[in-house]
Amino acid sequence: MSEIVWTDVGNDAARLLSRYIQIDTTNPPGNERAAVEFLEGFLTSRSIPSARYTSAPDRANLLAKLEGDGSAAPVMLLHHMDVVPANRDRWAEDPFSGSLADGHVLGRGAIDDKGLGVMQLIAFGLLRDSGVAFKRDILLLAVSDEESGGKLGSQWMVENHWPDIQCEYVWDEGGTGTIGIMGNRPVFAVSVAEKKGMNVRLTTQGTGGHGSFVSTSPLNRMVTALNRLQSSRMPAQFGDVTKKFLREVSRTQSFPSSWLVRNAYKPVVRTLVANKLAAIPAIDAMLRDTVTLTSVQSGAGTNVAPDSAIASLDVRLLPSTDKTDFLRRLKSALGDDSVIIESADPPPIVDSSATDSEFFRALNRVIVQRAPDSIVTPIQTPVGTDSRFFRSKGAHAYGLLPAILTQADLDTIHGANERISVTNLEFGTRIIYETLLELCA
Numbered sequence: 001m002s003e004i005v006w007t008d009v010g011n012d013a014a015r016l017l018s019r020y021i022q023i024d025t026t027n028p029p030g031n032e033r034a035a036v037e038f039l040e041g042f043l044t045s046r047s048i049p050s051a052r053y054t055s056a057p058d059r060a061n062l063l064a065k066l067e068g069d070g071s072a073a074p075v076m077l078l079h080h081m082d083v084v085p086a087n088r089d090r091w092a093e094d095p096f097s098g099s100l101a102d103g104h105v106l107g108r109g110a111i112d113d114k115g116l117g118v119m120q121l122i123a124f125g126l127l128r129d130s131g132v133a134f135k136r137d138i139l140l141l142a143v144s145d146e147e148s149g150g151k152l153g154s155q156w157m158v159e160n161h162w163p164d165i166q167c168e169y170v171w172d173e174g175g176t177g178t179i180g181i182m183g184n185r186p187v188f189a190v191s192v193a194e195k196k197g198m199n200v201r202l203t204t205q206g207t208g209g210h211g212s213f214v215s216t217s218p219l220n221r222m223v224t225a226l227n228r229l230q231s232s233r234m235p236a237q238f239g240d241v242t243k244k245f246l247r248e249v250s251r252t253q254s255f256p257s258s259w260l261v262r263n264a265y266k267p268v269v270r271t272l273v274a275n276k277l278a279a280i281p282a283i284d285a286m287l288r289d290t291v292t293l294t295s296v297q298s299g300a301g302t303n304v305a306p307d308s309a310i311a312s313l314d315v316r317l318l319p320s321t322d323k324t325d326f327l328r329r330l331k332s333a334l335g336d337d338s339v340i341i342e343s344a345d346p347p348p349i350v351d352s353s354a355t356d357s358e359f360f361r362a363l364n365r366v367i368v369q370r371a372p373d374s375i376v377t378p379i380q381t382p383v384g385t386d387s388r389f390f391r392s393k394g395a396h397a398y399g400l401l402p403a404i405l406t407q408a409d410l411d412t413i414h415g416a417n418e419r420i421s422v423t424n425l426e427f428g429t430r431i432i433y434e435t436l437l438e439l440c441a
């Protein structure tokens with residue numbers, strides 16, 4: 001086994017990511033078959049076999065495996081090949097150029113999720129080259145369709161091919177390392193749970209009339225109810241994951257702030273720090289169920305008071321929130337019993353992935369070794385990821401892009417000028433390689 005030159009690995013990762021970005025996998029339509037062919041090319045050039053799973057025309061998933069001796073259950077590296085659309089007018093360059101400049105790779109998917117995919121792919125190749133005998137299989141799965149909910153990707157694989165991918169641990173997206181957001185030490189937020197998305201429809205009905213009369217039409221009632229809703233907030237809830245998170249991030253603060261953050265869940269302290277925590281949107285969304293108004297439909301003409309109004313709400317429930325409890329609170333926040341509330345069932349509750357597992361401990365050790373001043377913490381991510389499909393099968397899924405991002409980097413995710421540094425590509429590949437070596441050797 002020859003010594004790994006990590007700067008060379010970073011440059012290789014940057015070149016590979018640049019080419020990966022050039023394959024336009026905007027979903028819809030996705031067209032991930034082209035990405036599968038690209039990944040197959042990388043694996044074949046290293047004589048690593050892989051299998052293709054076609055879920056629809058031009059939509060496919062790819063699985064590769066490094067065999068272990070079977071004395072421990074498999075671990076899987078997971079990323080999605082599809083990307084969200086890019087509005088070219090807002091980008092400095094073509095979002096699919098994959099341009100390499102100023103030590104960065106630019107393009108849609110650089111962070112979400114092709115950057116993670118390239119780190120995993122190169123680490124996978126290095127693990128194979130290491131010649132080490134593994135106690136567990138190491139799987140690499142690239143999926144379609146994450147950005148549209150996973151029906152042709154992870155969900156489809158779990159429902160149709162679970163025996164092929166059955167694993168104890170999954171390394172997915174969902175969290176990342178950041179710097180300068182919570183103090184000046186790097187904080188690695190590893191997602192171990194996620195909120196449950198639920199769509200809610202509100203309807204008001206009644207009599208409309210002529211626009212020339214003072215109106216109490218259903219539209220007026222809807223606006224009044226929505227105003228009440230906008231000015232109310234769902235209560236903060238402090239589950240186990242959130243308490244662990246507060247304990248870890250309190251270490252980024254000096255006293256007395258550190259003490260306040262650590263004890264923020266206690267009723268007396270809560271009133272002192274609630275506003276401070278809520279001012280950071282990502283933390284606020286971890287603390288409570290969120291309700292976002294996404295559309296209102298009503299009206300037929302300027303001089304007609306409408307006889308109905310419909311509003312759509314994008315609701316994200318904490319893992320522990322019960323639907324009935326939430327709907328009761330929603331009704332009270334609207335303050336009008338005549339508003340009809342309809343909702344789909346949220347996805348079933350799945351357990352958080354363990355923070356005392358062999359995986360989490362190995363990851364923690366490797367990160368602290370490579371970034372000595374850093375803090376590693378579990379979080380429950382506000383966004384939906386494919387991890388839920390694997391958690392529903394009993395696997396422990398951990399969401400982490402092992403990179404150290406600034407707020408400016410984070411703002412490019414699903415936005416304009418998405419980019420990742422070559423330094424982060426090198427760092428992340430090394431974290432994945434060393435963590436899996438520790439977990440599997």
Ligand SMILES: [Zn+2]
Pocket residue numbers: 080112113146173
């Ligand atoms: Zn993603």
